[in-house]
Amino acid sequence: MLDYILIQAANGLVIGVLFALIATGLTIIFSILKIVNFAHGEIYMMGGYFGYYVITLLGVPPFPAVLVAMAITFLFSVGLERGLLTPLYSPRIERKADYGILITFGLSVFLRNIAIILFGPFPLRPPSFIEGDLIIGGLIISYDRLVAAGGGILLLGALIYFLNRTVWGQALNAVSQSRESASIVGINSERMYMLAFGLGGALAGGAGALIAPIYSLSPSMGLVPDTQAFVIVILGGLGSVSGTIIAALLLGLSENLFIALLPDPSRGPSYANAFGLFIMMLVLLVRPTGIFGRQHVAME
Amino acid sequence: MNDASPLIEAAGLAKHFGGIFAVDHLDLAVREGELVGLIGPNGSGKTTTINLMTGHLRIDGGAVRVRGHSVGGLPASGFAGLGVGRTFQITQLFGRMSVLENMLVPGLARPRAHKAHVIREARRHLEFLGLAALENLAAKNLSGGQQKLLELGRALMLEPRILFLDEPFAGVNPYLRDEIIRFVQTLHAEGRTFVIVDHDLDAIQRLVHRLVVMSRGRKIADGPLAAVRENQDVIRAYSGA
Numbered sequence: 001m002l003d004y005i006l007i008q009a010a011n012g013l014v015i016g017v018l019f020a021l022i023a024t025g026l027t028i029i030f031s032i033l034k035i036v037n038f039a040h041g042e043i044y045m046m047g048g049y050f051g052y053y054v055i056t057l058l059g060v061p062p063f064p065a066v067l068v069a070m071a072i073t074f075l076f077s078v079g080l081e082r083g084l085l086t087p088l089y090s091p092r093i094e095r096k097a098d099y100g101i102l103i104t105f106g107l108s109v110f111l112r113n114i115a116i117i118l119f120g121p122f123p124l125r126p127p128s129f130i131e132g133d134l135i136i137g138g139l140i141i142s143y144d145r146l147v148a149a150g151g152g153i154l155l156l157g158a159l160i161y162f163l164n165r166t167v168w169g170q171a172l173n174a175v176s177q178s179r180e181s182a183s184i185v186g187i188n189s190e191r192m193y194m195l196a197f198g199l200g201g202a203l204a205g206g207a208g209a210l211i212a213p214i215y216s217l218s219p220s221m222g223l224v225p226d227t228q229a230f231v232i233v234i235l236g237g238l239g240s241v242s243g244t245i246i247a248a249l250l251l252g253l254s255e256n257l258f259i260a261l262l263p264d265p266s267r268g269p270s271y272a273n274a275f276g277l278f279i280m281m282l283v284l285l286v287r288p289t290g291i292f293g294r295q296h297v298a299m300e
Numbered sequence: 301m302n303d304a305s306p307l308i309e310a311a312g313l314a315k316h317f318g319g320i321f322a323v324d325h326l327d328l329a330v331r332e333g334e335l336v337g338l339i340g341p342n343g344s345g346k347t348t349t350i351n352l353m354t355g356h357l358r359i360d361g362g363a364v365r366v367r368g369h370s371v372g373g374l375p376a377s378g379f380a381g382l383g384v385g386r387t388f389q390i391t392q393l394f395g396r397m398s399v400l401e402n403m404l405v406p407g408l409a410r411p412r413a414h415k416a417h418v419i420r421e422a423r424r425h426l427e428f429l430g431l432a433a434l435e436n437l438a439a440k441n442l443s444g445g446q447q448k449l450l451e452l453g454r455a456l457m458l459e460p461r462i463l464f465l466d467e468p469f470a471g472v473n474p475y476l477r478d479e480i481i482r483f484v485q486t487l488h489a490e491g492r493t494f495v496i497v498d499h500d501l502d503a504i505q506r507l508v509h510r511l512v513v514m515s516r517g518r519k520i521a522d523g524p525l526a527a528v529r530e531n532q533d534v535i536r537a538y539s540g541a
Contacts, residue, residue: 091358167408167409167413170401170404170405170408170409171405173394174394174397174405174409177394177395177396177397178393178394178395180356180392181392181393181394182377182405183356183376183377183380184354184376184377184380184386184455185380185405185406185409185454185455185457186377186380186381186406186410186458187377188377188378189375190375
């Protein structure tokens with residue numbers, strides 16, 4: 001039993017890291033553009049497929065394929081932002097939050113269906129990063145999971161460095177705090193919206209490419225992580241990157257331990273998402289702004 | 301660049317909201333080194349004029365020119381890049397950043413900025429404004445008056461050619477008001493150009509050499525203080541006649 005709990009805890013941390021990648025993308029988009037991106041799970045899915053085809057069609061090895069997939073997802077997301085979201089920045093749209101919800105919800109349905117047409121409805125699996133399992137005593141974990149977690153940690157580290165130590169990161173931070181202020185100090189807000197949506201998409205795409213060898217790819221693979229990402233972002237506090245990372249790790253760990261501790265573990269995975277939502281409801285009852293909450297700021 | 305041109309100029313500037321003209325074909329030229337007061341009753345279009353001349357509102361008619369070049373359609377960040385700075389009636393700071401970080405953002409956002417130089421400049425301005433001891437405090441924790449000073453300091457980090465100050469004396473105590481007047485006078489003596497909007501006529505009269513008066517979106521007077529004070533249109537606008 002102890003070994004099983006240990007394995008579940010390790011899996012929970014791996015999944016938590018990947019959730020963190022997806023959810024930080026979502027929270028960056030929210031804090032800069034002030035919209036909830038309902039198509040984030042589908043962008044994650046597209047990133048997985050980009051990685052798959054970069055490996056199978058172009059022959060790029062799996063490790064660099066993740067970075068290439070991220071770059072393609074970045075450009076893909078920037079294209080979506082330029083094509084669909086620019087009306088948000090003009091006074092022509094009065095109900096910006098409603099527009100954001102409708103347009104990204106429509107986009108999620110469109111991307112899911114276009115993926116069925118383009119990639120087919122059947123699961124696809126890219127080659128492993130490294131074949132085999134790591135076995136230490138009772139702990140058994142696949143190398144693919146370890147690579148995914150390691151890659152995710154590296155990407156999160158790079159993200160934190162980018163946000164805190166670079167001029168672009170400072171500019172994003174400035175826009176998230178006050179668009180008016182950012183514009184008067186010479187920061188082009190529209191460029192930051194583009195960067196934020198591209199960056200958020202690239203993080204989700206990277207998670208998709210990292211998780212593909214573990215769970216396979218399918219057009220509907222974004223649905224559950226999308227819900228999880230919303231739970232994490234709400235738990236972590238809307239707009240808080242560090243809160244999001246901590247909440248993701250906590251959620252991944254607690255969901256997997258919940259599965260391990262259920263009397264009938266075979267049913268556990270079916271209830272795992274419900275458990276996550278239950279935690280979210282409890283936290284919101286006590287702290288409506290999330291664990292590391294910030295006040296919600298609507299798009300002006 | 302044309303040195304004979306005004307530093308910034310509004311020509312036939314118009315902005316309407318619905319059917320009402322907030323700014324009604326306004327002509328206003330400000331030359332390098334001027335210190336101009338822009339006053340008028342509430343709703344006369346002063347802040348809208350600033351917003352139009354700094355890229356915060358899209359113009360509906362006329363033109364804005366910086367050193368003779370038309371800059372209509374440029375975003376606010378583009379105006380900042382041209383050396384047109386401003387502050388807001390209600391201060392707009394990066395609340396979660398420290399005082400020093402607020403100063404660094406505009407400095408580092410400029411092309412080819414060197415961090416060490418930017419930090420030195422930021423500390424020099426904070427010293428000048430009396431905020432040096434507060435550099436590590438979050439901006440949101442400053443008093444209202446200190447926030448106004450920080451906003452002014454942050455604008456200075458852009459090394460602006462011209463600064464539009466929107467109601468810098470609103471809600472500040474008399475001591476701080478005198479301090480702000482002193483800061484503006486010092487900066488003006490160093491060669492900076494100012495346009496100041498405020499309802500505090502005493503402070504405005506102590507500061508400016510030229511007064512522009514607006515009423516119902518139009519310019520009704522423009523000239524030296526003494527002449528404007530005697531202007532019957534101005535008296536009527538302020539007396540509500």
